[in-house]
Structure formats: structure tokens, C-alpha cells
Amino acid sequence: MNIKKYKGSEILVKNLLIERVEYLFGYPGGAIMSVSDSLDRHAGHICHILTRHEQGAIHAAQGYARVSGKVGVCISTSGPGATNLITGLADALIDSTPIICITGQVSYNLLGTDAFQETNILDISFPVTKWNVQIPRAQDICQTIRKSFFIARSGRPGPVLIDITKDAQLQEAIFEEILFHKVSYFRSCPKVEVNKIEEAAILINAAKRPLILVGQGVILAEAEEELKALSEKANIPIASTLLGIRDNNHPLFVGMIGMHGHYAPNVLTNQCDILIAIGMRFDDRVTGNINIYAIQAQIIHLEIEACEIGKNIPCDVPVLGDCKKTLPLLTERVQENIRQEWISDFITIQKQEEKIGQKDLYTKKESLTMGEIIQWINQYKNKNAVMVTDVGQHQMIASRYFYFSSSKSQITSGGLGTMGFSLPAAMGAKFGARYRQIICVIGDGGFQMTFQELGILLKNNLPIKIVLLNNGFLGMVRQWQELFFKRRYAFSALLNPDFIRLAQAYNISGKKIEKRKKIPEAVKEMFDCNTAYLLEIIVEREYNVFPMITIGTYGDEIRLY
Amino acid sequence: MKISILASNIERLINRVIILLNRSNFSLIYLNISYAKKPYIMRYTLEVKCTEVSIDKIAKQIEKHLGIISILYY
Ligand SMILES: Cc1ncc(C[n+]2csc(CCOP(=O)(O)OP(=O)(O)O)c2C)c(N)n1
Numbered sequence: 001m002n003i004k005k006y007k008g009s010e011i012l013v014k015n016l017l018i019e020r021v022e023y024l025f026g027y028p029g030g031a032i033m034s035v036s037d038s039l040d041r042h043a044g045h046i047c048h049i050l051t052r053h054e055q056g057a058i059h060a061a062q063g064y065a066r067v068s069g070k071v072g073v074c075i076s077t078s079g080p081g082a083t084n085l086i087t088g089l090a091d092a093l094i095d096s097t098p099i100i101c102i103t104g105q106v107s108y109n110l111l112g113t114d115a116f117q118e119t120n121i122l123d124i125s126f127p128v129t130k131w132n133v134q135i136p137r138a139q140d141i142c143q144t145i146r147k148s149f150f151i152a153r154s155g156r157p158g159p160v161l162i163d164i165t166k167d168a169q170l171q172e173a174i175f176e177e178i179l180f181h182k183v184s185y186f187r188s189c190p191k192v193e194v195n196k197i198e199e200a201a202i203l204i205n206a207a208k209r210p211l212i213l214v215g216q217g218v219i220l221a222e223a224e225e226e227l228k229a230l231s232e233k234a235n236i237p238i239a240s241t242l243l244g245i246r247d248n249n250h251p252l253f254v255g256m257i258g259m260h261g262h263y264a265p266n267v268l269t270n271q272c273d274i275l276i277a278i279g280m281r282f283d284d285r286v287t288g289n290i291n292i293y294a295i296q297a298q299i300i301h302l303e304i305e306a307c308e309i310g311k312n313i314p315c316d317v318p319v320l321g322d323c324k325k326t327l328p329l330l331t332e333r334v335q336e337n338i339r340q341e342w343i344s345d346f347i348t349i350q351k352q353e354e355k356i357g358q359k360d361l362y363t364k365k366e367s368l369t370m371g372e373i374i375q376w377i378n379q380y381k382n383k384n385a386v387m388v389t390d391v392g393q394h395q396m397i398a399s400r401y402f403y404f405s406s407s408k409s410q411i412t413s414g415g416l417g418t419m420g421f422s423l424p425a426a427m428g429a430k431f432g433a434r435y436r437q438i439i440c441v442i443g444d445g446g447f448q449m450t451f452q453e454l455g456i457l458l459k460n461n462l463p464i465k466i467v468l469l470n471n472g473f474l475g476m477v478r479q480w481q482e483l484f485f486k487r488r489y490a491f492s493a494l495l496n497p498d499f500i501r502l503a504q505a506y507n508i509s510g511k512k513i514e515k516r517k518k519i520p521e522a523v524k525e526m527f528d529c530n531t532a533y534l535l536e537i538i539v540e541r542e543y544n545v546f547p548m549i550t551i552g553t554y555g556d557e558i559r560l561y
Numbered sequence: 562m563k564i565s566i567l568a569s570n571i572e573r574l575i576n577r578v579i580i581l582l583n584r585s586n587f588s589l590i591y592l593n594i595s596y597a598k599k600p601y602i603m604r605y606t607l608e609v610k611c612t613e614v615s616i617d618k619i620a621k622q623i624e625k626h627l628g629i630i631s632i633l634y635y
Contacts, residue, residue: 307624
């Protein structure tokens with residue numbers, strides 16, 4: 001019998017189709033042309049989105065993955081195409097985003113000869129991938145692709161890079177459908193230990209002032225309902241990290257913790273008796289000085305990855321496992337409780353915080369604040385809108401004041417703090433959630449890092465709403481210079497182009513606003529527009545984000561102004 | 562500290578181990594890679610300069626990588 005053989009690149013695309021990849025983001029080049037060609041032949045089933053830079057492609061794949069919960073895919077050529085992915089890989093690794101990067105490579109017999117556009121991307125990308133692998137022969141493609149998807153999405157998700165040599169793309173081999181349920185010698189998800197859950201429940205039942213801290217782990221595990229069930233049964237307030245779950249409609253969600261987090265959860269972290277950390281990793285931007293962080297509390301840590309337990313903060317009861325499974329087991333074992341006094345402590349401090357908020361939201365100054373703009377966005381946005389923010393002052397303000405009412409509503413670069421992330425991520429997110437409104441809040445600095453990706457909009461009608469908060473500075477850097485470097489504004493002032501004309505060059509409508517009374521109308525007009533829109537708002541130049549926990553060498557306290 | 566690792570014979574796996582040690586600035590004094598008794602299984606024997614507390618954390622990070630079967634240190 002004659003078994004049909006296919007070209008390597010064709011086999012690759014067939015595997016992507018089996019994995020139900022609908023969109024992938026990429027950029028062509030010499031070492032990946034055969035794959036591009038095969039993708040084009042399957043254009044009816046799989047859509048290749050041409051970005052304008054490989055960094056844009058990987059950030060778009062991240063945005064897609066974060067909003068949809070699926071694996072994001074991007075492809076690029078060898079050499080410079082591959083190295084341009086590094087920032088995105090590092091970002092996806094630290095923020096646990098499941099993505100697959102496929103890079104072309106020179107032919108097998110040219111490896112190690114400094115061939116044109118050869119770069120040793122495997123060795124370069126080791127520290128920034130969950131796994132990486134080279135495919136030197138077409139017959140290995142099926143196995144490796146399926147295995148890569150399995151690894152990317154299992155346990156704590158992360159980026160996988162697949163480097164495929166040019167000859168492997170061209171050789172012919174047999175296509176076979178391989179199923180993957182298990183990879184040997186790979187601990188994707190630890191076994192649940194019920195005795196630890198019982199220990200945790202005893203602590204919680206005895207606690208007077210327990211506090212839950214949630215991170216992105218709960219979103220990745222799709223365990224939001226399980227989380228709410230625990231919190232509601234025992235009346236435990238939920239504070240969240242930047243990437244964690246927020247729900248402004250729910251009375252037990254008390255806000256964001258961390259350097260620029262909400263005041264109440266930050267203050268009360270140091271007064272709680274039990275801290276229940278779920279799917280988070282005690283980043284230093286969350287804890288500040290670890291020597292004084294929540295030292296009065298006993299810590300219960302629900303985590304999927306053993307190496308996160310006790311990494312930064314000593315843990316009293318580790319509960320390993322997928323929190324989708326461990327949370328219900330814990331909820332079963334905790335007793336109902338009212339905890340009136342503890343909850344009212346939050347309300348008291350929240351009232352104090354509102355006073356701080358007055359300055360942000362109802363300023364008496366002539367210049368506009370970032371906070372009031374987010375407030376107007378809340379007024380006119382759709383209920384389930386997704387906010388994608390870049391990195392800087394606007395990120396902190398937007399996360400603090402945005403009104404969250406549905407899951408997977410915030411996409412931002414948390415662990416790595418990658419400026420330029422948001423614009424491509426917003427485009428990717430629109431592909432991942434066609435029917436949700438996507439709002440991209442971005443600073444004038446971050447916008448200029450990746451604005452070439454506006455080019456994606458020339459071909460694809462993506463009605464994303466870009467809100468550019470222009471303060472003429474690299475605002476967050478300037479704030480630190482003001483506070484810690486005696487106002488020496490070294491290299492942080494920006495001379496900016498005309499952003500509206502720039503948008504026009506890409507056929508994007510836009511408006512620039514400088515006066516307070518024009519904001520509501522402009523925000524409404526932006527949301528009413530059924531294509532992409534750039535709203536540039538000139539905000540106060542020297543505005544500082546407070547409250548702020550100054551850390552490390554700068555002392556440890558919450559600065560309110 | 563001495564570290565003994567059993568690992569499946571995946572190419573470049575030793576790189577991941579060394580990168581993790583490097584990240585925390587452990588200096589490597591000795592490294593040996595050999596076949597273990599079973600087929601397709603390798604043994605890495607390393608000696609590094611570090612404290613017990615720090616090796617404890619790094620060992621957990623090494624252990625999570627695909628292909629690492631077990632890790633011992635003393
Ligand atoms: C790629 C990258 N380079 C540098 C930084 C350091 N950095 C953090 S915030 C910031 C300023 C951001 O300025 P802008 O985008 O204008 O936003 P703003 O803070 O003014 O809201 C800088 C330079 C970074 N996070 N990422």
C-alpha cells in the first residue's frame with residue numbers, strides 16, 4: 001500500500017489545525033517560507049495575521065491567550081526573527097501565558113557554520129521558555145508539536161519555542177494524529193494532599209481575621225466560582241494582585257494589593273491572622289520588605305508549582321495542586337462564619353481611601369488626571385469590556401479605578417513590566433474575543449515602543465479603543481526621579497510627535513482632548529465609533545501615583561501623598 | 562554542596578540545570594555526566610559553592626523541568 005506523504009511544513013500546519021488554532025501571528029522570512037506557504041494554502045481554516053515586528057507577533061499571541069484561555073501561536077524566521085521574540089518569551093514565562101513560538105532555522109547541515117541568519121535560538125531562549133526544542137527531521141514534527149501544546153498548557157502554563165530547520169520543513173514524511181495525555185518525567189500538576197487541606201481548614205475555622213490573596217493562578221485554572229464559594233461561605237475578604245481576579249460588583253472583593261494597590265488590603269495584610277494565598281507568588285512588588293510583610297499571619301499557600309512555596313515568604317501550610325480541585329475540597333471543610341468586625345475594618349479604611357481618591361477623581365486643578373479619565377471610561381464602556389494596559393503610571397491608575405465586572409477583563413504585563421506590550425496585546429485580544437470591547441490604555445512612552453502594529457489595522461477591521469494618556473514624560477520614571485533623585489529628570493521628558501496625524505496615516509480616526517469639559521463627549525464618541533479609535537488626552541505633566549509603598553532602600557511605609 | 566541528578570537523556574537538559582545554578586551565582590566546582598544503569602537515563606554529578614537554604618530552592622526549580630527524574634543534594 002502506498003502511504004501518503006506530506007511536506008514537513010504541511011504536516012506542521014495540519015497539526016496546528018488539530019490543535020484548533022484559528023489565528024496565529026507572525027512575520028515571514030527565508031527560513032520559514034515553506035511554513036508560510038503551507039499556511040496560505042490553508043487560509044480558509046487558519047488565519048495568519050501579519051504583524052509589523054516579531055515582538056508585536058508574540059505580544060499579540062499573549063493577548064490572544066490571556067483573553068481566550070487558549071494557546072497563542074506565533075511564527076517567525078531564524079536569526080533576527082527569532083531573537084526579536086525574546087522579550088515576549090520572558091514576559092510570557094513570568095506571567096504564565098501559554099504560547100507556542102515557531103521559529104525557522106537554517107538547514108541541519110549548516111548548523112554551527114555561521115550560515116546566513118543562523119542563530120542559536122535554543123541556547124539563547126533557555127532561561128525564558130518553559131520548554132524549547134529543535135525539529136531537525138520532518139518525521140519528528142507530529143510528535144513534537146503535540147507535545148509542545150501539551151506542555152504549554154499543562155500545570156502552570158508557559159511559553160514553548162519550537163525551532164524547525166529548513167530541510168525538515170521541505171522533507172516529506174507521514175502525517176499521523178498523535179494524542180498526548182502524559183509526558184514522561186514531567187510533573188505538570190502535583191497530587192492533592194487531603195491532609196494539608198484539612199490542616200488549612202482548621203486554621204481558617206479558628207481564624208478571626210483571615211484574608212485571601214488571589215493571583216492569576218485562579219484565572220488560569222478557571223476557578224473563579226470555586227474561589228467565590230469559599231469566600232462567601234466563610235466571609236473572607238479577597239484581595240488581588242495586579243493580574244488576579246477583580247469583581248467590583250462583589251462586596252467581598254476588597255481591591256488590589258501591592259506597591260500602588262488599594263489602601264485597605266495593603267494595611268490589613270499586616271493585621272490579618274491567616275493569609276490564604278491562591279495562585280500567586282509573593283512578588284516583591286506585592287510584598288515590599290519581606291522582613292516585615294505579614295509577619296503576624298500564618299500563611300496557607302494554594303499553588304500548582306512546588307518551587308513557588310516558601311520561595312519568598314515562609315509558608316505554614318502548603319496546599320499543592322490545581323486550585324480548581326483544591327478549592328472545593330477546602331470549601332467543604334470550612335465553617336460558615338459572619339466575621340462582621342473584620343469586614344467592617346475594611347469598610348472603615350476604604351472610606352479613608354476615598355478621600356485620597358478625591359484628589360485623583362475630582363481634582364480642583366486645571367490639568368486633567370488619569371483617574372478621572374478612567375472614571376469616564378467606566379461610565380460609557382460595555383459591562384464586559386477588556387482593559388489592556390501598558391506599563392507605567394497609567395497602568396497603576398487604570399488598574400485601581402477600572403470597574404471590573406467579568407472575568408479575564410484585564411490584560412497587562414505584570415511580572416516583566418514590558419513597555420510596548422499593550423498595543424499588540426490588545427489586537428491579539430480582539431482576535432481572541434471578537435464580541436468583547438477592547439480598551440487599550442497606554443502612555444506616550446509605551447505607545448512609541450510598538451506603534452508600528454497599528455499597521456495590523458490596515459488589513460483587519462478591529463474596533464479597538466486606544467486611550468493614550470499623554471503626560472509628555474516617562475511618567476513612572478519621572479515620579480521616582482521626583483521622589484528619590486531630587487527631581488533630576490534625567491532622560492525622562494519626551495518630545496512627542498503629533499499622535500493624531502500618526503493615527504490618520506493608518507486610517508484610524510482620533511481626537512486630542514485637553515479640556516475637562518470635552519472628556520465625556522469624546523469618550524462617548526470613541527465608544528460609539530465602530531472602527532478603531534485613538535483618543536489622546538493631555539494629562540497633568542507632573543502627577544504622582546499614590547498611595548505608594550516605597551520599598552527596599554527607600555524605607556518601608558505607605559505614602560499617601 | 563554535592564548534587565546528584567537522574568535525568569532522561571534529553572539533549573541540552575544539562576543546560577537548563579546549569580542556567581538555574583548560574584542565575585543565583587552558584588559557582589560550579591565539578592561536573593560529571595555519565596550513563597546511569599538503566600538505558601536512556603543519565604546521571605549528573607555536580608559540586609557547587611552555595612548554602613543549604615539556597616540549594617533547597619534551586620533544587621525545586623530544577624526538579625520541575627521536563628526530563629528530571631530525581632535530585633539529591635548533601
Ligand atoms: C521596555 C521597557 N523599558 C523601560 C521600562 C522602564 N519604565 C517603566 S515605566 C516607564 C515609563 C512609562 O512611561 P509612559 O509609557 O509614558 O507611561 P506613564 O508612566 O507616563 O503613564 C519606564 C521607562 C520598562 N518598563 N519597559
